[in-house]
Amino acid sequence: MASLQRAATYVEKGGVGKTTSAAHIAVAAHNMGHEVLLVDLAGTQNDLATQFGLSIVERDSDTDSSVSIDAPISAVFGDDWEFLRDNIDDLLDRMTFSTDEGPDLIPADPGLGGADNNLANVPLEERYQKLDEFVDDLVAEQYDLVIFDLPGKEDNIALNGLFAARNVVAPLKPGAFERDQLQKLDATLDEISADLNVDLGLALIIPTIISSQETLSESFVAHVSEEYPGIVGEPVTKTADIGNNQNAGRTLYAVPDDELYATGKRAREAYSANTEQLLSQLTDR
Template sequence: MPDSALRAATFLDKGGVGKTTATAHIGVALDRHGYDVLLLDLAGKQGDLAKHFGLWEDVQAGEDRWPNITTVFQDQWEKIAEKLPTPVDDLIMPTGEGPDLIPAHESLDGLDATLGNIDDAAERYSRLDEFLTEDVADDYDVILLDLPGSTSNIAYNGLWAAGHVVAPVRPGPFEAGQAEQLRQDLETIRNEQGVSIELVMVLLNEVDERTKAGKTYLEEFQTEYPDSLAPTQIPSSQDVQNAQMNGGTLFALERRSKTADRAIEAYETDAEVLVDRLGAEE
């Protein structure tokens, strides 16, 4: 196991591509493989990651919970953390499937503007990185961040803190362009901010390799992303949504379809490869 937690963020500047689903499933897969995993929901106050684990009612019941994820971005966080007996434990909820979760909070809504008031870019984007490094990284093997489907000060904090991006992509005529845009955005960040954020995994989601179109997309991505394409595509499975409605991942479903089993195997393979890629860069 690594000394300090390996980190990755699921991100693509596009909604509904499978970021939250990938975060949850990769997280549970790694937990089952023996890693201590923390999931962190920065994707917005709707709390999708908590919903994915059937924890939404608990999150809502604790809406006045303090500290919460927004607190760690505040100027005074370091002083707050010193005074609280268990500052990080106060943020965490167990998911029931292995990984710990720091859920989203409604105050994430106002956080983006607050961060925007910080003049210095390095300071504005590094708050989360500081929190993870100072308070969290020693206690986990892997930290996965679920980010919003658009760029924002919060998303940049996630990218800065993770340093590595897993980009779920749905097959379609415009999707290759989105992955390419992400690659260019990361290049711009590297040039302008001097911060290196690697596109460590392009994860093709809901691909049917048995169709001609599916095969063509796969070949295109293999050519474009020979190093970062995930080895296994995630098939489309109705059971993903069935599991989510039951408040769990596919791993927690008692009766699974064949496509669900294939999706699980794909997430497991890709999760291990992700850890290898993250570890190789340390």
């Protein structure tokens, strides 16, 4: 198997399409023949599970339509992790769930908030490496692409995700402050690279929720492409198909053509092009 490639969706802003992009890129990469693992580190809302129609509950509540978390991702950040890793044979299998669309998913769990707090007490030289070690130790054997969906803030979990991924996918939607947002992201990644002594890079910027009817959208795309030549992907059209199908527990890739608007088909094509661009970018780095 080819070596593991890694990326994280990260922007310090909510509602820009981080989760949507992580999910659509994961399915597109799966359809291109990759073994893909998605990891939800973006708080406890479990948006990625919802995106794939999985309803996740904690271990002891038992209902028919839901799946329960046996081994939560937050354990990776805890004191007992090394013991668990060395003593449970099928640990990664117990952490992952299959989706109907191909990629496997490690859902968010309620322990992530506590894990973020506890990391503050871990010595600096180990604090940001926990997720990276988990990926090296367990994920690299079974997958060739891992995508982390990160929180929209710079907490210890996000820093672990950035350290483990190295490559950032930044979806951005048009708006008054988006230019600043991009510069801030650049500066933040430089700062974190220096602090953590890794080389973090922007692998792909995706203009999202772009409407051809709005001049703001058009000038936004033009500006971003000018500022960041080479790493700006195909703009993703604004479409009701995305939200509607998220509510139905599927990505655009699971929807038959005749059930999509023209905008939905364009958005899906954009995500396919963006996935190809990302994969070649990751190979080059």
